[in-house]
Amino acid sequence: MAGVMENQLQPSKRSGPLRIGPAESRSIGNRQRDKIVHAATQVFSRKGYDGARVDEIARHAALPKGNVLYYFKTKQDLYRVVIEQVVALWLDALGDIALDTSPRVAISQYITRKLALSRNYPEASRLFAMEVISGAPIIGEQLRSQLREWVEEKGLVFRRWQREGRMAAIEPAHAFFMIWAVTQTYADFQTQIEAVTGAKDYDAEIYDLAAPDVVAVLVRGLGLRDEELVT
Amino acid sequence: MAGVMENQLQPSKRSGPLRIGPAESRSIGNRQRDKIVHAATQVFSRKGYDGARVDEIARHAALPKGNVLYYFKTKQDLYRVVIEQVVALWLDALGDIALDTSPRVAISQYITRKLALSRNYPEASRLFAMEVISGAPIIGEQLRSQLREWVEEKGLVFRRWQREGRMAAIEPAHAFFMIWAVTQTYADFQTQIEAVTGAKDYDAEIYDLAAPDVVAVLVRGLGLRDEELVT
């Protein structure tokens, strides 16, 4: 049902025209598919599903509209592929929380990784946000199954840490909600943050400055002590 | 330029059909305007500007489409009024940060107030979010002027607290970004939170539980100590 499923999302600041992971599957017009999906991600993330025009996506991809509809039968199909890819990226970038270090290190790393994700794929973040705000018509099911399981599983770890007094007594799910909220705000609300700070070079002025603050506040807030690493 | 400017937004759980503040200005069809704006807020907040159908707004307000267009010449006009109102609500609910108490109390109150706002006006929150994610085409100017000033002003207070060692050394603006992110996530990402927690009664199960955690994490994270109140 899905189709194209390796992640074709590319970090915002690309250098060459396209740069994909696996060297395989570079069949002639598969490259087109990539161009289209990439363009669609940009447009959908700014205009939402309804605001986006197939024609505009086509222009972004430097293709005639007819061509886009040749690769993706309908606008919805295209949207589905795009959002599915975003969710995939999201879910596995969620990654594992390292259990072989202290809670403080594990969560610091997690936050840093999540923040990097917002930085490198801001459009993906915004698209995800729009989907959810609109009631997650497409990805709702995945949230209810995969994401929920993930949270439940990691929640157990949090609870253990809490029993051991290595983390404050916060409802684990809410700890995640807060982490996600803070890290994603830098992508989703970029416009607002630019407006308030007057930043010109967002990445340099904002992310570099925010990263340590964000980690510090959350780590301290979640009560993650600076443990002595004893072997 | 704006027009209708008292806040006609109503908390989500209304009891009667309508309940507005000032008893004045209840001219015949001003009530209609309210109904329309209210309906429009709901629809716009879920579908975004482009996804919303004038006809659907009309049905929500139990009026024929023609009537809606009688009060608001165009869909854009209506949107502008709605979003303008949301921003007004936002800006003054931002409120003042009480200076006559300890930083801890002042910020706790602020967070609580902001959280209550998300709880009582979730559609407003989502609408605001969508606007910003889309690049804030309408309210950008206000963010650049009013919101920026507000942050700058309150930032000075934060810095003073920091110099006095009563608050951790966080860039003030970013402290706000984090507070806003966390509090708004409960409105904007309600769908996701429901999906993950399986909550049935969102207000009771989520907000009541989240409030203390959110306040605790942020207060601790921002390094706001529990000061002895000496007179």
Place this chain on the structure above:
DNA sequence: TTCAGGTTTGACCGAATGGTCAACTTTCGC
């Protein structure tokens, strides 16, 4: 060279939707 499959393209179509309008009804000051 040829043939077949995939690809490209612009012209075209029908439905949906924002907005207009003119006929009609209600409201309200006098």
Place this chain on the structure above:
DNA sequence: GCGAAAGTTGACCATTCGGTCAAACCTGAA
């Protein structure tokens, strides 16, 4: 009560936009 202004309504129009299509155009295998 009366008349003008305000409000109500459904039929209607113009445009926009997703999607179709058929005619060209590659490209590469035989």
